[in-house]
Amino acid sequence: MGKIFKHPESLRNISTHYCAGCGHGIAHRLIAEVIDELGIRERVIGVTPVGCAVIAYDYWDFDCTEAAHGRALAVATAIKRVSPENIVFTYQGDGDLAAIGTGETLHTANRGENLTVIFINNAVYGMTGGQMAPTTLLGQKTATTPKGRQAKLEGYPLKISEILAQLPAVKYIERRSLHAPQEVLKTKKAIRQAFQNQMDNLGFSLVEILSPCPTYWGMSPKKALDWIQDVMVKEFPLGRIK
């Protein structure tokens, strides 16, 4: 009988620096499993963000580069254009992709670059100490919205995935979540689709993943998962967007 569960080859067998209950570890593993299953480890190139996942290249076991904050998709665009045989993906948080890097995100999508984007939405800046993110919910308390985010001052949670879905060159956008085992499986399926699209030369594919940040939500890990299910998915509905 064959082995049906093992440590992914694309993931180094070491502990991560992430907080208890953080979603990054799960997302890293899903990506590693998908890369193994698609047999692309030897041609994949990852572009890691500035943010909590800045040293994701220490956890994955394939070629990676850092990128300046917000510029991952500019870096990825060039890598893919000069080396179309490689499978290039970015892994970006909400601040990276939807605040400082909005220009790169919009224009890379609009050019229809044949890339895979894994977008971690945890509604907060984690690395820098829990400041308001573009995706922070109304009323959500952060280090820079101590009384909660107010629409009249800080605007509304930015639904970048819905915005990108309007662009004709965008192939695939799906929003998934990590708040329960069955949701994790659906997330993996979406990640797989986004990589498969690139292998089939179909164009820009993005998976938004709602991911818990118990530390800066001020919640226990279990409560953070419940908060995604009860509150966050109402603002960011799950499913295929394009």
Add this chain to the structure above:
Amino acid sequence: MLKKVLMSGNEALACGAIQAGCHFYAGYPITPQNELTAYMARRMPEVGGIFIQAESELAAINMVFGAAAAGKMAITSSSSPGISLKQEGISYIAGCELPAVIVNVMRGGPGLGNISPAQSDYFQATRGGGHGDYHSIVLAPSCVQEAYDLMFLGFALADKYRNPVIILADGMLGQMMEPLQLSDKNNLKTENRKLKTKEWALTGCKNRKPNIIRSLYLAEGALEKLNLVLQKKYKTIQQKEPRYEDLFLDDAKIILVAYGTMARIAKSMVKRLRNKGKKIGFIRPITLWPFPDKIFQRITINHKRLTLLVIEMSYGQMLEDVKLAVEGKAKVEFLGRAGGGIPTEEEIINKIDRLVC
């Protein structure tokens, strides 16, 4: 018979880059360097390279970062305000030790300034420009031919030292048309063959351990170790790569020091004044970093009561490097204008006359 063509400086820079083996261009429109971008848009696809009009200068320099990380020879171009925007990216390129060439066709500043030629970005180019202890290699062409020729050197140095190289031109050189002798020594194919295998590049980890391109070093002592590696490299570059042109130094009492377009005016004046019997000489730094200190040290040992007249299209930037190089052993005078005006022959002669008196 090699072809001689009439070309603008901007086009010559682009033409030289492609012939030097450049495979990737990303840029964003800004005057007075747009002919370079347009040339790349036309020619890059013809030679099998990649051209991207980026959505911003930030995107353009980070695209260059990406192409370089993938092991390809890459270039971007802009003019002063756009170059300011690229500084973060250049710092990352230096920190990650990637080879790349950046062209700055300087215009008037500060702020939006104007589109007239200037040399006011000398400090920014030679002092790093972005954050952190790093240096770009800075080459300053003074004519269309040299704009073309220095591209070969620029890519060779970028590749050899895995370091950003800045070609510091100005709006006058960019716009001016001159005859250009094309070279047959280098072309895309032969250059590519000559390039070292880039075993550090991102190509996919087939039959090797994964490669990581990074400038982030969080572990105790790790960043200092990287910085020492960089400093050692900079020292080597300072020893091996300074370049300059000189004229009539042996008996000169006054030496004009200028670079780029300004050096052309200075050089023709020096020749004319020599014909009239004035003991005047000329130094033109070609590498602004590394600055050619040694020639300045040598002339101050050999000559007593020497006066150096630094002429710039700025309010005195290279002037500081000249002063550092002569270490107080010669009198250093300055003449400069920026923001639209260029020091005229008359102004220079008046200044020289005052020095002589």
